[in-house]
Amino acid sequence: MYNSLIDHLSTAVILLNEDLKIEYLNPAAEMLLAVSRRRIYGHSLESAFREDKDSTQALESAVESGHPFTKREAEIECNNNRKLFCDYTVTPIMGTSSFIESLIIELYPRDRMKRISQEDEIIANHETSKELVRGLAHEIKNPLGGIRGAAQLISRAFTDEALNDYTQVIIEESDRLRDLVDRLLGPRKLPQNKPLNIHKVIERVRQLISVEADNQVELVRDYDPSIPELIGDESQLIQALLNITKNAMQALMEDQNTEHKTIHMVTRALRQFTIGSKRHRLVCKISIIDNGPGIPEAIMKTLFYPMVSGRADGTGLGLSIAQSVIHQHHGIIECNSYPHNTEFNILIPIETSAHDQEKQA
The missing domain is CATH 3.30.450.20 (PAS domain)
Structure with missing residues (x-):
């Protein structure tokens, strides 16, 4: 009994x-x-x-x-x-x-509660870093415009070509710094949302990575054909997925210990799934999984912060921009990593009715 x-x-x-x-x-x-x-x-x-x-x-x-x-x-x-x-x-x-x-x-x-807590922390950290970068960008771009303008005025007053070369360096470096600040801010335009097939987005990314990898990395597809169209900006989603997949490809190509270098591109539909504190009836999960060396534990908690990179020549902007793009689509990017298995999960709500779309807006 x-x-x-x-x-x-x-x-x-x-x-x-x-x-x-x-x-x-x-x-x-x-x-x-x-x-x-x-x-x-x-x-x-x-x-x-x-x-x-x-x-x-x-x-x-x-x-x-x-x-x-x-x-x-x-x-x-x-x-x-x-x-x-x-x-x-x-x-x-x-x-x-x-x-x-x-x-x-x-x-x-406690997995679900822990995941919700981690997602809330990711969202809060992303908002904090975004506000910090906005303030920093404002403080940099104002004097930067003055420096560039002064350099232009000085160059007009010089007849010596050698001196003009110096002012041109000031102008070019000012433009480069302005572009860096713009990249820190992430996408400046609101998403041009329309119905799209997420597999078309992933296939475009796969083609770009395949060309760049030059057959050194195997790209394995595992798609769920039942996933319906979602509402999003195709070009921004391509950029976000490209940033993540390109990081995986570069990590694999730099790794001397992995013989069969592989990236798995997986899609799944999740029902009644919570992102942060909000529950969605249907969510598209896109997983980019590589068998490279893994991400150093020291940077895992700050992985999506601007200027944080595990590579010596990395800018640390790719994942920050990707998180901004997915956040604009009301989703989130999560990461789990250990040696020979690094998995980025992109979670994007799929709205199945006009009423849902109004609520998202």
Whole structure:
């Protein structure tokens, strides 16, 4: 009877015996951990998920002391190398002989809340950096215009060609600095939104990268043909995806340790998906995945800031501009990276009715 009740719980429950072998897990635990209970009964907890040595010691201590404990935001790894963030509670169960006979582990997934929190942080950081850059651009462009104008006036007064060359350097460098500031600000025009096929955008990017990579990088397509048209600016989306994919290509071409260099371009439709704090009925997910060296952990949190780059010759503007473009489309770019797997996920809401489009506007 009790097993039947636990089977209907939405909370993932695992029962361990005193030797920390799995005696039972309910369907919610099977779904969360992507395991079959019939195959892991009698096996160690590691057959379901792994954490660290401290967690095993904590379970052994719970058996000896009989004291329950709770762990918050634990990162566990399932058998398919999938990582989960969850809270879990361990409760010792005393038997008739006054000894601990079993442990009940209750798992509460936190991935969605953690992802929402991370997205809110990305959005907040993007808005902060955008306001900072706007203020900085204003302070730079005003005196820059004066410097350029003064150089032009001085050049008209000189008859010596050598001196004119110097003023021309001032004018050209002023123009270069102005262009850099404009690039920092990202797209200056509002998106020219219209219905578009996202696969047409990706194919254009694939063609451009294929030519530049010169057969040194394999581009693998994995598209979901069920994705409907979305509302967006085709040229801006091409630029955003090109910036991300070009970064992946350059990282691969500079990597001497990866033999078969590959970029996967994947699309999927996500239903009832939350971006930030807003839930959307349908979202287009575009994944750019490469098997290069990965992104240094030191810059992961500031990856989308202007002027942040992991490459010596990089400007650090490509990802910042891409995030600005996707943000204008009410979406977001996320990144997960470790050696031989860097994945950029571009999430863009798909509006399926005129009413939705009005709300987006």
